[in-house]
Amino acid sequence: MFERFTKAAKDLVRGAADRAERSDEPYVTTEHLLRQLLATSGTAGAVALAAAGVDSEERRAGVERGLDEARRRGGLTRSDADALAGIGIDVEAVVGRVESAHGPGALAPRRPWRRGRTRFDADAKAVLERSLRAAIGRGDRAIGDEHILLALAASPGIPAEVLADHGATYTAIEAALPAVQRAG
Incomplete structure (x- = not known):
């Protein structure tokens, strides 16, 4: 599936894995994916996130606090x-x-990271699988970081809850995507 990812989506996943490794966590989680997306700019996912309400440093910091x-x-x-x-x-x-x-x-939770092994927890794997379904459902040939964002917002759990607290619901993100894709 990774071969269907755009450069932005690959960078997002690699960045999330780097975050997990730097914090000595044993798995890449959905929170790592969202934190990496918050640190990204200029990609379709980052622009859609901003259009859905997480549009300032203060709002991104609020999402980070919610995750914390x-x-x-x-x-x-x-x-x-x-x-x-x-x-x-x-x-x-x-x-x-x-x-x-x-x-x-x-x-x-903290356990030592195993060097050289990028492992994703079950929720992160489910988000990446859901991102494929989001891309297919939208008629897109590749999986972008915007599809990962949609999957995060659609998956039950902390990232969806924190995003929704800041106005970035699945519906708001989905509504922002046509404008983002026309501009890109």
């Missing part, structure tokens, strides 16, 4: 935390107690 907050909660989405609150578990209190005993970021 979810990481601090051990990868729980806000809807997960709300569900736990419904049965009497205060996730923030649990996180606070764990961090007071073990230090900040204690719930964030």
Whole structure:
């Protein structure tokens, strides 16, 4: 499938893998893909993200903070935390107690990176597969970073939740793409 990726999509995936390696994480995750896309400029995906509402350094920083907050909660989405609150578990209190005993970021998963091996977690693999379906559904011959962005917004989980919090819903991104593609 990688051979069908545009240069922008390949750069995005490689950049996400580099991010995972630099932070000593064992897998490339959907969060790495989104963080790399936030750091990108001038590509169809970056332009569509801006057109969908993540259009300033402040808004990109807000998305980054949202990803950081979810990481601090051990990868729980806000809807997960709300569900736990419904049965009497205060996730923030649990996180606070764990961090007071073990230090900040204690719930964030970390294991050594295996050099030379780019491994993707199941959610990241699913996003890349969904990006192929997004490209096919739009009648595009190649998979661009805009298709990865669509797949991130369509996949349940933290990236979609954080993007939606900043107005970049699947619908908003999809609506932005025709204008982006006409301009490109």
